[in-house]
Amino acid sequence: MPPAVRKQPSRNNIPQSSSQQNSTSNSIQNSRREEALNEFQKRRLARKLEDLERTNSTDIPINSFIQQSSFQKNELSIQILNQKKKQSSNVRKILYSKKSLKDWLDELPPDPPNPYLTSISPIPLIPSRKICSSCGYIGSYKCQRCVEWSCTKECMEIHERDGGCGIGG
Structure with a gap:
């Protein structure tokens, strides 16, 4: 039978009573937990900031990132202007086509049928009792x-x- 493995005492620590060892080990564990929690919070905060930076939309022109020839710049600016004109006309259509409450009420039929006469329930899944x-x-x-x-x-x-x-x- 092999001899029992014994844990070697630490050379840096002074021998203490068992109650003192428990309190110091608890304080060490608590400090380690706090350090781990602080590290976790720092990583989480950094991750959230990176997500915000990644998803934050900015209005930086495309031309500032890519070096292009003057011919390509002109084409790009023409395309952007055409898109803006198209968007502005679409926006104008949407804004002018908005209806007021009076317009919605005018579209209603003059004598709407009673809902309790026209309502239909779905076919029941279970038979009636x-x-x-x-x-x-x-x-x-x-x-x-x-x-x-x-x-x-x-x-x-x-x-x-x-x-x-x-x-x-």
Whole structure:
């Protein structure tokens, strides 16, 4: 059996009692955590700043980055001017085509139909429940005249007697 491996004491530290060692080890761990947290926060802040710099749009002309001949510069400026003219005409169209509330109200039909008459619900995914028309329990029998459900023969008799289907007396 090999001998047990023993941890060598540190040569820089003075031997201390166990309670002092625990408090110093806790303080060392806390300081390491704080350092790690500070480093993490610094990296996160730097990453966010880099993202902002990358996504920040600036209005620096393209000509300042690329050295081009005068012929290419003229073509580029003509293309940019054409795009600006096109954009400005489109913007003008959009701005002039904006409608006021009065215009929107004038476009409405004079007599709109009632929404509760024209509304349509989607087809249900589950079948309708078979509920007794007399007591509200789950129905087993169907009335031959009005197709309403009843749970027992007694409820069916009550339904027929009390005029549940509009026939009784």
